[in-house]
Amino acid sequence: MSDDSKAIVKSGIDKAANELNLYLEKLGYKRTKKWLWTRRNLNSVDFISWSTVGGSYGAPINNSVWIRLECGNRLLDDERDYLHVNGPFRSDSPKLREKKYHHRFNAKSGSTYDRCVADLTRYIDEIIEPWFFSNDTESGSSLNNPIHIKQSYKLLGIRGVKV
Secondary structure (H helix, E strand, O other): OOHHHHHHHHHHHHHHHHHHHHHHHHHHOEEEEEOEEEOOOOEEEEEEEEEEOOOOOOOOOEEEEEEEEEEEEEEEEOOOOOOOOOOOOOOHHHHHHHHHHOOOOEEOOOOHHHHHHHHHHHHHHEEEEEEHHHOOOOOOOOOOOHHHHHHHHHHHHOOOOOO
C-alpha cells in the first residue's frame, strides 16, 4: 500500500475516534489514552477500548477500516498488571451480528462511514452502558492497597491522582 493510502486510513481512523470521543464525553468518559476512554466510579473505573481489526501487524492492505470495541470495569485495587476486558462480547462477536452492528467503513471513499459511527454509538447505548449499570462491580471493594491502585491508574492512563 502506498504512503498516501496509509495516510488516508490513518486519517479515517482518527476522524472516527474523535467523533466517538465527543459522544463518550457526553456519557462522562474521558479519553486517557489514544484509544482508551475511562469513567471513574467510587472504587472502580469503567473503560472502553477501541482497536482496528487486522491492522496490528503492519500497514493496512486496503482502505477498509474495521473497528472493535471492548470494555470492562476495573476495581482500583485489582492486582492484575493488565486491563482485563470483562464486559460483554466484543463488538465484532458473531453473537451480536443479529443486531446488525456495522463497524466498518472505507476510509478513501467514505462509504458507510456515517453508519459505522452511528452503530458504534448504538452498540455503546444498547450493550455497553446497560452492562455497566446492571453490574454491581464495586461490592466488597476496599481500596487498601496503594501499589495496586497506582498500577491501575497507570494502566488506565489516569494522571494527576494522589494515592
